[in-house]
Amino acid sequence: MLERVFGLKAHETTVRTEVVAGVTTFLTMAYIAFVNPLILSDAGMDRGAVFVATCLAAAIGTLIMGLYANYPVALAPGMGLNAYFTYGVVLGLGFTWQVALGAVFLSGVIFIVLSLLPVREAIINAIPKSLKMAIAAGIGLFLAIIGLKNAGIIVGDPNTLVTLGNLTTPEPILAAVGFVVMAALTALRVPGALIIAILLVSAAGMIFGISPVPESILSQPPDPSPTFAQLDIGGALNIGLLTIVFAFLFVDLFDTAGTLVGVSARAGLLDERGRLPRLGRALLADSTATVAGSVLGTSTTTSYIESAAGINAGGRTGLTAVTVAVLFLLTLFFSPLATSIPAYATAPALVFVACLMARGLTEIDWDDVTEYAPALVTAIAMPLTFSIAHGIAFGFITYAAIKLLSGRFGDAKPTVLVLAVLFIVKFAYLG
Numbered sequence: 001m002l003e004r005v006f007g008l009k010a011h012e013t014t015v016r017t018e019v020v021a022g023v024t025t026f027l028t029m030a031y032i033a034f035v036n037p038l039i040l041s042d043a044g045m046d047r048g049a050v051f052v053a054t055c056l057a058a059a060i061g062t063l064i065m066g067l068y069a070n071y072p073v074a075l076a077p078g079m080g081l082n083a084y085f086t087y088g089v090v091l092g093l094g095f096t097w098q099v100a101l102g103a104v105f106l107s108g109v110i111f112i113v114l115s116l117l118p119v120r121e122a123i124i125n126a127i128p129k130s131l132k133m134a135i136a137a138g139i140g141l142f143l144a145i146i147g148l149k150n151a152g153i154i155v156g157d158p159n160t161l162v163t164l165g166n167l168t169t170p171e172p173i174l175a176a177v178g179f180v181v182m183a184a185l186t187a188l189r190v191p192g193a194l195i196i197a198i199l200l201v202s203a204a205g206m207i208f209g210i211s212p213v214p215e216s217i218l219s220q221p222p223d224p225s226p227t228f229a230q231l232d233i234g235g236a237l238n239i240g241l242l243t244i245v246f247a248f249l250f251v252d253l254f255d256t257a258g259t260l261v262g263v264s265a266r267a268g269l270l271d272e273r274g275r276l277p278r279l280g281r282a283l284l285a286d287s288t289a290t291v292a293g294s295v296l297g298t299s300t301t302t303s304y305i306e307s308a309a310g311i312n313a314g315g316r317t318g319l320t321a322v323t324v325a326v327l328f329l330l331t332l333f334f335s336p337l338a339t340s341i342p343a344y345a346t347a348p349a350l351v352f353v354a355c356l357m358a359r360g361l362t363e364i365d366w367d368d369v370t371e372y373a374p375a376l377v378t379a380i381a382m383p384l385t386f387s388i389a390h391g392i393a394f395g396f397i398t399y400a401a402i403k404l405l406s407g408r409f410g411d412a413k414p415t416v417l418v419l420a421v422l423f424i425v426k427f428a429y430l431g
Helices: 002-006 015-029 032-041 047-069 081-090 097-116 120-126 129-151 170-187 193-207 239-267 279-296 307-312 318-338 343-363 369-385 388-405 414-429
Strands: 075-077 154-157 161-164 301-303
Touching (some): 015 318, 081 097, 081 129, 129 388, 170 343, 239 301, 388 414
Antiparallel strands (some): 075 301, 154 161
């Protein structure tokens, strides 16, 4: 049955190799089950219910990816998008988390439509590479400032906006130690470096009496009803939320495409033209997971670059993804541990993921000012405006303006120009 479904022989792999690869991928991304509930709880969402939604959304999306698209790629609520959901849309713009979930749902539905239409690749290819790389790096910087804030390493200041926190308190010290441990374990190629560091920092905080000790490690999954089917789709149809819906869609679309192509290239799954077979199925798996996740009660679900860890371990088929999905379902029974993880323990994970995402800046053409100037504006604007959407908008407007004024009309593709105009109209009339 496994041979018939996944084509193990054709991909020159075995059941054992695929399962080991799945465990490896899971260990590298299991931190999301601890981090996502903590971030979304700041938006007023029930932490236990979000934990269930996170695990189920990851399991559903990854199962579809494995069984329908037959790729060794895992999905889960995306880092950066969850921060934008909480700190940008809910706390920043004042919308309820129910409305924000409605925006995630609408973005997922649009993504499904694009996945079924032949225009999806044209849209992806129309966006300049420099802006794609800058968006990834900008989200990383956005995560970094949130992580440093959660750790108490930086605090607000009325004169300088931010300043150094009190580094003599235990929380920032433990967070700094956690970051160093993550980096060191990653350098040593230890599977699950992030989750190991999170658990070590949490244990240290409990030993020293900084955080309470959970009464148990295993239990029945929490009640999902506080977030299940609580999305407000009607509220999300408000014209003022169009940019937010677009931001969720835009980031998910290009993050997924980049991840799929990147990890598939490592696995040797691209065809002779460098394209990904069954791309439509893979995108459909991602978009369906986003819709399902919004109903369950979590932010946008997307493909994880950590899937590369499992591919490096030999994963070549959807059986790797199915293994990850099963492990996320088993994680549901570890809710007491997940809900007891303090913010200073997950903060270093945000900063570390930011380091990984910032690598996109190296792929920008730093000899061409018409490319690197808009890219840098995009990356810097995200953390400083505390909004992924604003960063994307500034990037497109700057890119189009510089290209046109410098006479590089061929580089300013119609898609870019249309988006730039729409963003200008949005700022002029909607703020």
